[in-house]
Amino acid sequence: MKVLILCNKPPYPAFEGGPMAMNSIVTGLLEAGHEVKILAVNSPKYNVSPDDIPEDYKQKTGIELIDVDLRVKPFQAFKNLFSSKSYHVERFISKEFTNRLIEVLKADIYDVVQLETLFMTPYVETIRKYTKASIVLRAHNVEHLIWERIAKGTRFFLKRAYIKHLAKTLKNYEMNAISQVDGIAAITRKDAAFFRKYCATTTVDIPFGVNPEEFTPNYEIDGKPRFYHIGSMNWMPNEEGIRWFIDDCMEAVVEKTPDFVIHLAGRHMPEWLHELKDPHVDVVGEVPNAKEFVANHDVAIVPLLSGSGIRIKIIESMAMGKTVITTQIGAEGILYDEDVNVIIAENKAKMAEAIRRINENPASAVEIGKAARKLVEEVYDNRKLIERLLMFYQQIKPASKITFI
Numbered sequence: 439m440k441v442l443i444l445c446n447k448p449p450y451p452a453f454e455g456g457p458m459a460m461n462s463i464v465t466g467l468l469e470a471g472h473e474v475k476i477l478a479v480n481s482p483k484y485n486v487s488p489d490d491i492p493e494d495y496k497q498k499t500g501i502e503l504i505d506v507d508l509r510v511k512p513f514q515a516f517k518n519l520f521s522s523k524s525y526h527v528e529r530f531i532s533k534e535f536t537n538r539l540i541e542v543l544k545a546d547i548y549d550v551v552q553l554e555t556l557f558m559t560p561y562v563e564t565i566r567k568y569t570k571a572s573i574v575l576r577a578h579n580v581e582h583l584i585w586e587r588i589a590k591g592t593r594f595f596l597k598r599a600y601i602k603h604l605a606k607t608l609k610n611y612e613m614n615a616i617s618q619v620d621g622i623a624a625i626t627r628k629d630a631a632f633f634r635k636y637c638a639t640t641t642v643d644i645p646f647g648v649n650p651e652e653f654t655p656n657y658e659i660d661g662k663p664r665f666y667h668i669g670s671m672n673w674m675p676n677e678e679g680i681r682w683f684i685d686d687c688m689e690a691v692v693e694k695t696p697d698f699v700i701h702l703a704g705r706h707m708p709e710w711l712h713e714l715k716d717p718h719v720d721v722v723g724e725v726p727n728a729k730e731f732v733a734n735h736d737v738a739i740v741p742l743l744s745g746s747g748i749r750i751k752i753i754e755s756m757a758m759g760k761t762v763i764t765t766q767i768g769a770e771g772i773l774y775d776e777d778v779n780v781i782i783a784e785n786k787a788k789m790a791e792a793i794r795r796i797n798e799n800p801a802s803a804v805e806i807g808k809a810a811r812k813l814v815e816e817v818y819d820n821r822k823l824i825e826r827l828l829m830f831y832q833q834i835k836p837a838s839k840i841t842f843i
Contacts, residue, residue: 626771647820655759
């Protein structure tokens with residue numbers, strides 16, 4: 439099978455959640471003996487030099503990076519207030535990307551064109567003109583739900599009003615776009631149920647997967663547990679969650695666990711965190727080896743209040759045998775058993791109590807970590823997930839004929 443994958447950012451090197459999810463599909467398809475070609479948006483916000491991509495990866499994927507300026511332009515953002523178009527999506531429409539896509543489609547025959555995230559769906563009409571391949575939307579999230587949740591949590595009324603507008607236009611676009619593809623591969627069961635409810639497009643849930651043998655679990659806790667968070671802070675829900683944890687939860691946490699320290703790792707740490715003078719917060723920033731950082735810590739805290747899809751860093755922490763303390767939104771899409779393989783802490787009181795309990799009983803963290811690792815082996819093994827994806831590709835062939843109005 440020959441698959442063309444259009445990515446909203448380079449899947450390699452995989453520095454954050456989205457690229458990790460894309461790369462797991464790419465590597466899984468290649469390992470299963472299929473052909474893959476990648477066209478990826480390369481933006482100032484998430485920029486990759488072709489020199490950073492190994493030659494072996496280039497040869498196997500024929501990866502091409504197309505420069506697209508996704509920077510928010512104040513005047514265009516203001517004009518969008520008076521438009522029904524989604525500013526989120528409009529930024530991804532590129533003449534250069536379109537032209538190269540046409541050349542690629544003319545040069546070869548593909549069985550499937552997979553669109554990584556909603557932001558690649560503006561190219562559906564072009565794809566229809568130049569290929570009979572099935573078009574699959576790999577939905578990393580229900581995108582408009584993220585912005586609806588962010589709007590609800592935004593206090594400044596003018597900013598909240600603007601975010602509501604962004605959410606509304608994004609929702610209108612998304613609800614139309616999901617009916618224009620032949621299949622939707624949602625990253626969670628909950629997202630898949632949403633798509634099935636609102637459109638007739640054939641939908642399956644294919645979560646993020648890992649190769650478990652690439653993650654060496656470390657169940658030993660030397661003394662008191664070391665708490666951590668790892669995630670890119672240019673994804674708004676991550677920053678929002680950490681701000682909530684520090685501003686709203688920290689006092690209650692420290693009252694119950696006076697020696698508590700959270701170690702924060704990840705790219706794009708905001709200035710307010712660097713300027714924070716709090717002995718209970720260690721801002722590590724970007725780390726050279728994420729697996730090594732996680733291995734040297736014991737308990738992941740993922741205090742998400744918004745977002746959709748699956749939390750890749752949670753799955754990776756679980757693969758390494760770590761206890762994860764998160765919110766219900768953070769655990770969305772993960773087939774967890776509460777207090778067996780994940781701890782749910784929905785508010786500051788529950789967060790403080792969960793941290794106290796783990797801090798005073800490290801052995802319980804070991805048991806939860808072992809159960810988490812077992813869940814990953816049984817449910818999130820990438821090879822099993824790729825088999826399901828390939829079956830889905832076969833299910834939706836031949837491509838549906840869609841009439842554009």
